[in-house]
Amino acid sequence: MHKNNKNISLQLIRNFPFIPSLIILIVLILLNGFYEPNSISIGSLVGLISTYLALMLLAVAQTYVVMSADIDLSVGGVISLVNVSIVAFMDHFGGGVYVVLLSLLLGIIIGILCGLINGFVVAILRLQAIVATFATSIFFMGLALYIMPVAGTPASDLFWLTYFENYFGIPFVIYALSFIILLIFFLNKSRFVKTLLAVGDGYLSAFQGGLDVTKTRVKGFLLCGFFSAVSAFCLTGETASGDPLVGTKMTLLSVAAVVLGGGALSGGSASVIGSMIGVLIIGLINSLVFFIGTPSEWQNLIQGLSILIALMIGIYINIKAQA
Amino acid sequence: MKILFKNENLFNPITVAITLIIILFFLGNFISPGFASPNQIISLLIVASLLGIISAGQNLVILGGREGIDLSVGGVVSIAAVVAGNVMDGSNAAILPAVAVTLFVGGFIGLINGIGVTFIKIPPLVMTLGMLGVLQGLLVVVRNGVPSGNAAPFLVHFATKPLLNTFPGILWLWLILTLFLVFLLKHTVYGLRIYAIGTNERAAKMTAVPVELIRVSLFVLSGMFAALAGICLLGYSGSSFANVGEQYILPSIIAVVFGGTSLAGGKGGYVGTALGAILLIVLQSILITIRIDESGRQMIFGATLLLLMIFYGRGKMLRS
Numbered sequence: 001m002h003k004n005n006k007n008i009s010l011q012l013i014r015n016f017p018f019i020p021s022l023i024i025l026i027v028l029i030l031l032n033g034f035y036e037p038n039s040i041s042i043g044s045l046v047g048l049i050s051t052y053l054a055l056m057l058l059a060v061a062q063t064y065v066v067m068s069a070d071i072d073l074s075v076g077g078v079i080s081l082v083n084v085s086i087v088a089f090m091d092h093f094g095g096g097v098y099v100v101l102l103s104l105l106l107g108i109i110i111g112i113l114c115g116l117i118n119g120f121v122v123a124i125l126r127l128q129a130i131v132a133t134f135a136t137s138i139f140f141m142g143l144a145l146y147i148m149p150v151a152g153t154p155a156s157d158l159f160w161l162t163y164f165e166n167y168f169g170i171p172f173v174i175y176a177l178s179f180i181i182l183l184i185f186f187l188n189k190s191r192f193v194k195t196l197l198a199v200g201d202g203y204l205s206a207f208q209g210g211l212d213v214t215k216t217r218v219k220g221f222l223l224c225g226f227f228s229a230v231s232a233f234c235l236t237g238e239t240a241s242g243d244p245l246v247g248t249k250m251t252l253l254s255v256a257a258v259v260l261g262g263g264a265l266s267g268g269s270a271s272v273i274g275s276m277i278g279v280l281i282i283g284l285i286n287s288l289v290f291f292i293g294t295p296s297e298w299q300n301l302i303q304g305l306s307i308l309i310a311l312m313i314g315i316y317i318n319i320k321a322q323a
Numbered sequence: 324m325k326i327l328f329k330n331e332n333l334f335n336p337i338t339v340a341i342t343l344i345i346i347l348f349f350l351g352n353f354i355s356p357g358f359a360s361p362n363q364i365i366s367l368l369i370v371a372s373l374l375g376i377i378s379a380g381q382n383l384v385i386l387g388g389r390e391g392i393d394l395s396v397g398g399v400v401s402i403a404a405v406v407a408g409n410v411m412d413g414s415n416a417a418i419l420p421a422v423a424v425t426l427f428v429g430g431f432i433g434l435i436n437g438i439g440v441t442f443i444k445i446p447p448l449v450m451t452l453g454m455l456g457v458l459q460g461l462l463v464v465v466r467n468g469v470p471s472g473n474a475a476p477f478l479v480h481f482a483t484k485p486l487l488n489t490f491p492g493i494l495w496l497w498l499i500l501t502l503f504l505v506f507l508l509k510h511t512v513y514g515l516r517i518y519a520i521g522t523n524e525r526a527a528k529m530t531a532v533p534v535e536l537i538r539v540s541l542f543v544l545s546g547m548f549a550a551l552a553g554i555c556l557l558g559y560s561g562s563s564f565a566n567v568g569e570q571y572i573l574p575s576i577i578a579v580v581f582g583g584t585s586l587a588g589g590k591g592g593y594v595g596t597a598l599g600a601i602l603l604i605v606l607q608s609i610l611i612t613i614r615i616d617e618s619g620r621q622m623i624f625g626a627t628l629l630l631l632m633i634f635y636g637r638g639k640m641l642r643s
Contacts, residue, residue, distance in 0.1 A: 071448075073573070127632045128586050130392070130448075134573045135628035142621025149618065252394075252452055259449050266390070266446070297467035301460030308453035315445050 013321035017262035018274025020317040024260075024310055025277050028284040035291040050173040052283045054079075054235035058250055059257035059275040060184065061227035065129075066258050067196040068220045069203070069267025070122055074133040075228045075254055077140030078114045079247030082107045082232035084148035087155050087242030095156025103159075107229045114140060115225020119218035137251070144244040151243035155236050163237025176234065184272050187223075196220050200267025257282060259311055262318055281310055336583025336591075339634055340598035347605045355612040365490060367604055369482065372497040373559065375600035376552040377571050378578040379504060380433075380545030382596045384447065385579055386508075387541045388521035388588025395436060395451040396549040396575055398458025399429050400568025403553025405465050408472025408562060415477045425550045432458070433546020437539030459566070466565065474557045482558030493555055497597070504593040517541065521589030577628065578603055580635055602631075 013019050033040040049056075058075055065072045086103040093099045114136070121132045165172050187193055199206045199216045207213045235246060259265065260281050261274025285306045289299050351358035377396050384391040403425045410421035432454065439450040481492035489495075508514035519527040520534050528534050549568070556567060576586075581599030584591025606627060610620045 121629055121632075125633060127629070128580065130586070131573070131577050131580050132629065132632060134577070135625050135632065137625070138628065139622050139625030142618045142623075142625060144618075145621060146616070146618035149616070252455070256449075256452060256456070259446075264446075265448055297464055299460075300463045301457065304453070304456035304458070304460035308457055311449055311453045312439065312443055312445055315449065316443055319444055 010321045013317060016271070017264075017269055017318055017321075018271050018277055019262070020314050021261050021274055021277045021281060024313065025281055025284070028281060028288060032284055032288050032291060035288065039287065039291065046171050046174065048280070048283055048287070049177060050171065050238070052279050053173055053177060054231045054238060055250060055253060055257065055282075056276045056279045057180065057227050057231035057234060058254040059261070059279050060180075060272050061224040061231060062254040062258050063261075063263060063270050063272050063275040064196065064220045064223040064227070065217075066255075066263050066265060066270045067193070067200050067267065068217045069200040069265075070129040070217060070220065071255065071265065072118060072133045072221065072224050073130060073251055073255075074114065074118055074137035074140055075224065075231075076247035076249070076251035077137035077144070078111055078225060078228040079232045079235060079250060080144040080244050081114065081140045081147075082110050082229045083236050083246050084144045084153075084242045084244050085110055086232070086236060087153050088147050090156040090159065091153050091242075095158050097158065100156055100158050103156075104233065107232060108226060111225040111227075111229025111232070112222055113225070114228070115222040116218070118225070119221030122221065123214045123217035141244070141248075148242050148244050151241065151245065153242045155240045155242065160237050160240035163234075173234075180230070188272065192216075192219065197268055197270075200269075202268070253279075253282065256307060256311065260307070260314055262314060264318070282307060285310070336581070336635055337595050337598060340581060340583075340595060340602050343631070344598065344602050344605055347602070347609055351605070351609045351612060354609065358609070358612060365494070367608055368494055368497075368601065369491060369559065370608075371601045371604040372493050373552050373556055374571060374574055374578055374604060375497055375597045376500065376555065377549050378575045378582075378596050378600050379500060379593060380548030381575040382504075382579045382582070382584055382591070382593055383517065383541045383548075384545045385576075385584055385586060386517050386521045386588055386591060387538055388524060389440075389538070390447055390586075391440075391521075391538075391541070391588055392447050392576065392586070393433075393436065393451045393542065393545045393549075394448065394572055395432065395454040395458060396545065396552075397566075397568040397570070397572035398455045398462070399432055399546055399549035400553040400556060400571060401462050401566050402432075402458055402465065402568075403429055403550040404557040404567055405462065405472060407554045407557050408474060411472070411475045411478070413473040413475055415475045418475050418478060421475075422554060425554055426547050429546040429548075429550025429553070430543045431546070433543040434539065436546065437542030440542065441535045441538045455572075462566065472557075473562050474560075478554070478558035479561055482555055493558070496555075501593060501597050508592055513537070518589055523589075574603055581631060583635065 029040065038044060058079065061075055062072060086107045089103045089106055090099055118133055118136055121127050121136060122129045163172055167175065195211060195216050198209070199211055199213050203213050232247070236242070239246065257278035258270060258275045260278030261271065261276070263270030263274060286303055289302045289306070294302050348359040357363060377400060381393055381396060384393045406428055407421045407425040410424050411417040436451055436454055439445045440447050484491060486492040486495060508517065516527065516532050516537055519532055520537055524534055553568065560567070578599035579591070579596050580586065581602055582591065582595025582597070584596060607624065610624055613620070
């Protein structure tokens with residue numbers, strides 16, 4: 001009977017690889033609540049989401065390439081590029097409603113173009129994703145520096161005021177998050193995500209099964225570019241200014257979040273919801289380290305160690321489940 | 324054209340790298356006369372040696388296969404520079420103990436990476452990425468508690484000035500390391516076993532190769548090479564400063580790729596990697612001599628890297 005139970009739970013993890021991370025998330029929420037009772041409240045939850053929304057979207061972006069066994073180390077560069085582009089655009093044309101809307105359109109186009117370049121070099125030219133997207137990231141960052149050599153140009157007031165506004169008593173970020181989750185939900189229902197995962201399971205077998213591997217991988221990169229651009233919007237709302245280096249630190253965190261969320265870098269198994277949970281795990285570890293009163297110079301180390309341990313636990317459980 | 328591409332000797336990565344390096348030196352000398360002067364070449368090689376030593380460890384880990392990669396080298400380099408700087412603290416007499424302690428620290432970090440990858444079966448990219456985060460945190464702690472530490476005069480001399488009227492000591496060190504690695508990889512049982520586990524781990528296991536032990540040892544070596552580079556970097560810059568190592572992480576992988584080592588493992592060697600490191604540094608310094616903005620420099624650098632990658636290891640086309 002006990003063995004049977006174990007099998008069921010392993011089966012569950014196999015079907016929903018983000019379950020271990022969900023458990024880690026719940027434990028972290030409880031720990032946070034234990035050390036700082038105020039942290040379990042709508043207000044601080046909204047605060048957590050608004051601080052980490054940009055990284056959540058970037059982890060979503062990363063997930064779509066990881067599904068097909070690729071990786072995109074240029075997402076940070078894309079964020080920087082989109083951030084400075086839309087801020088410069090709003091700065092140049094004044095921050096009216098139409099300009100802000102046009103700047104969003106511009107940002108999406110830039111994000112998708114970056115995805116197209118990455119998809120081209122990785123899937124069509126067949127370069128190694130890890131080094132090729134590093135090269136494109138240098139290119140994107142150069143472009144960002146060209147558009148805005150020094151940080152500090154403010155975003156249009158309308159842009160960031162909207163981002164921090166409440167509508168009918170509910171903060172804007174919650175609407176944004178709900179819209180994105182809805183979008184992701186429909187994407188998940190589509191054939192496309194299943195194709196991405198099938199391709200990620202093995203290029204050769206997917207190819208022999210009649211799937212267009214190259215096209216699918218390119219589409220994964222396009223989607224990654226799109227979500228990176230949306231992530232840049234949130235970051236711009238949060239920081240209210242342009243900074244050509246703003247995305248640099250976020251690339252590797254997005255990869256870590258995907259893995260924390262149960263995604264396998266070898267492809268074929270990753271979930272967008274899991275990756276978003278992965279980001280929340282990073283955020284909650286950061287706040288927990290603060291709440292337990294760690295001296296400031298030790299905080300980074302404890303955070304790093306906790307993330308490493310969370311990564312190990314998650315992967316260990318998933319490996320057990322796959323076996 | 325087809326014959327040209329089929330001829331392996333003409334298109335072997337080492338030939339490509341050497342040709343490109345020579346072309347770049349001519350180009351550099353054309354843009355800014357004196358670029359290819361002996362002194363200039365030596366100072367370029369010194370910079371390349373730092374990347375080259377880090378890439379040596381990266382090379383070994385990648386050769387061992389199973390998606391081997393080490394992102395933690397950047398953190399190890401930074402930590403090593405701080406540790407070595409503090410142990411020697413400007414005194415020649417303390418160089419040897421400082422080197423010993425630092426190599427031990429690097430090796431220990433590599434050991435943890437190796438155990439995580441081999442026994443807990445964490446993918447190398449994830450394990451070393453997590454380790455990088457830990458090391459960055461550790462660096463904050465270490466730097467808060469102690470002053471940054473100074474290089475001993477001899478170490479500075481070793482890394483920057485000619486040794487006994489020849490090349491700087493660091494270049495001799497790099498040359499010896501290169502010869503050692505070539506010998507290790509091609510002429511020892513250990514080296515052949517690295518290729519064996521990188522090519523086909525299962526087959527290697529069946530022929531009684533201690534796969535686990537070798538894989539752990541590769542990560543230990545990678546940590547030690549990065550630590551060695553950290554010591555050299557300390558000598559090169561005189562004192563350690565924050566996060567010096569991070570800028571080397573992805574270049575160390577690119578040097579390996581430009582050297583013709585496949586990221587899939589089991590194929591390649593160190594001579595190519597050393598040339599790849601030189602190629603990267605020469606390319607970078609040409610861009611510095613051209614009078615353009617940092618932005619233009621980065622765009623050209625990124626585009627050139629992509630262009631060069633097309634010469635190297637493109638994946639196989641899918642055929643049914």
